[in-house]
Amino acid sequence: MKRNPGVMSAVAIILLCLGVLLSCEHCILFPPAHDPPEVTITADTTSVHAGESVNIKVNGQAKGSKGSSAGEQAKSDTFIVEYYLGVDYNGDGNIDKEIRQGSPIDTNETLNYVGTAKFHATCTDNLGLTSNPKSLEVIVNEAIPGNHRPVAVLNSDKTSLIKGESANISLSGTDGDGVEDIKNYELKLDYDGNGTIDETISQSSPINTTKRFDIIGTAKVYGKVTDSKNETDEKTLEIKVSDTPTPINQPPVVNLEGVNSNALDGKQVAISLPEPTDVDTPGKIPYTNAEVIEG
Ligand SMILES: [Ca+2]
Ligand SMILES: [Ca+2]
Ligand SMILES: [Ca+2]
Structure with missing residues (x-):
């Protein structure tokens, strides 16, 4: 049978067009120039007693095309538009509480169910790409029999001040076994509210200190007490720092x-x-x- 070169060329052209179409479709679905963002989830402890709380932080990082300067710039959380945390307090697979917000998540969750609490996090960037989920677990042990958990008492004389002003901050505590059962008082200050602690005071007696706030924004103050059985309680307060006095209407x-x-x-x-x-x-x-x- 004699081959017809005209037909062969037409088939070749059709196959070529199909190949181009398929690869373009591939391009649109999976743009090689952009990867989904990455989420990070951290806990301040991996094990608590029932009734204690855990601090969970969710952060994210957008990822751009590898090697390009635009890609380097994109590796910043300014491109993340939503942070998500799902909390499964009793570890039964059903999410009991959800947090969705436009800024990194920093939350204290009280764990009351003995067993394993589970936390799931994702973040989404400004192109609508969602990270792979990340999870962590916190073991919740039986409360220590015969011990009363301590309770932290954290106060500030001001929760709103002008840049450069100071606030008097105190951390004390109560304990059903007597206040002398509290063995440690710890005060942590995050002056710029970025989730990284900038100053820590840790001592065996209640803390009373005056601190100056120079960074405009919301500073975070954490006060934690620990008793002789290593049971803890933590309280948080926020101090708003503004650059001009808030007018008071007379x-x-x-x-x-x-x-x-x-x-x-x-x-x-x-x-x-x-x-x-x-x-x-x-x-x-x-x-x-x-x-x-x-x-
Ligand atoms: Ca659940
Ligand atoms: Ca106690
Ligand atoms: Ca900080």
Whole structure:
């Protein structure tokens, strides 16, 4: 049988076109220039007693094309648009609590079910790509019989201040076995609120300290107490640091000392009231209401 070169060429061209179409489709589904972001999940402990809490942090990092400068820049959490944490308190496979937010997650979760608590995290970047999930487990042991858990008491005289101001922070505790059962007090400060502790104070007696806040944003303060059976409790507070004073609205003031009250006795008379004053808006302000009260 004689081969027809025309038909052979047409088949070759069709096959070539199909190949191009398939590889383009492949390109669209799996763009080689962009990889999904990576999520990280960390816990401050791998084992607690029932009733204690664990601190869980979820962070993420976008990943760009390898080797390019744009790719290097993309390796920053500024490209992550959502962080997700699913908490399965009793480890039965059903998520009991979900956190979704646009900033890295930093949460304290109290674990009450003896067994294994499970935590699952993902993050999503601005191109809509979601990371592979990462998980960790925390063992929850029976509470120690005969021991009372300590309770941390963390206070700050200010939770909102101006950059450069100081706050007085105190950490004390209570314990059903007597406060002397608390063996350690630990205060941790994250001045810029980025999840990394910048200063730690750890001692065997309650802490009372004055700290200056110089970074605008939300500082985080953690206070933890540990008793003689190594049971712990941790409290957190946030201190908002702003760069300008928050204006406090003062009520307007009117001084009626100069008004002759006898002139109001049952007659219609014209009286002149003094101008009200308001420290927030210097100058004249109008009356919104003026009432005559008998007596
Ligand atoms: Ca569950
Ligand atoms: Ca105790
Ligand atoms: Ca920090």
